[in-house]
Amino acid sequence: MSKIEIKDLSLEYGQEDKTFLALDHINLNIEEGEFVCILGPSGCGKSTLLSTLSGLSDPPKTGGVYIDGQKVEGPGKSRSVVFQNYSLLPWKTAANNIVFALNQVDKKGKKEAKRALALQYLKKVGLEGFEDKLPDELSGGMKQRVAIARALAVDPEIILMDEPFGAIDPKNRLQLQELLLKLWQSEKKAKTIVFITHDIDEAVLLADRIVFMTPKNVRADLKVEFPRPR
């Protein structure tokens, strides 16, 4: 299960006399298994909203985020986050970045089994043979493939993606978008994806629901009715 409820959520940055309201009483529900793109101009609060879903934000000023009725108060193993800057550990190989994440969600499992799972996911993202490369030895697109493999390998119920392809050139971006769709459709467990972007083409290609933001607020909610382009 992974129903997300955003209830009366406000978030403020700064303190005392110097504050900035980034989110202003937002209400939004996201159903299990939805692929939702949050689309809006730079600075409207998309990343802030996503950080409240991940539990990595400061505490809200009002309201909060609930997952299956439980208030989000910090990161949890049911949620994976993928950032624009990949957030790979630079001193660990591609495989070991994934093993490290697996260790965080499962302290007991065998090392060999985790390595095997890491290799399996690297293969799924087209990086067979690159398992022992360090992030610096990989291109941007390849680093983001590792980050996607890591996000999926921990078997989360919800994947939160913050402009994951924003730093990738257009040709490779399309490849990564198609890869993400393929992986998402082939995973057995229903997975909810909340994907932040300011690129309308990307939202139209990926989403089955597009939530439009203006500064501080949600303005429109569009359920996509037709199948994805093939």
Ligand code: ADP
């Ligand atoms: P988006 O992801 O849509 O570009 P953000 O959520 O990053 O927007 O930012 C929303 C607003 O909050 C922006 O005006 C930004 O300048 C401001 N903001 C973001 N992070 C901070 C911070 N740590 N301190 C103060 N203001 C911030």
Ligand code: ADP
């Ligand atoms: P960018 O550097 O813009 O992020 P990519 O990382 O996707 O772009 O691709 C950069 C180069 O690395 C391309 O020449 C591409 O063919 C190569 N490359 C990307 N993925 C793989 C892969 N799985 N196997 C071999 N080469 C790859």
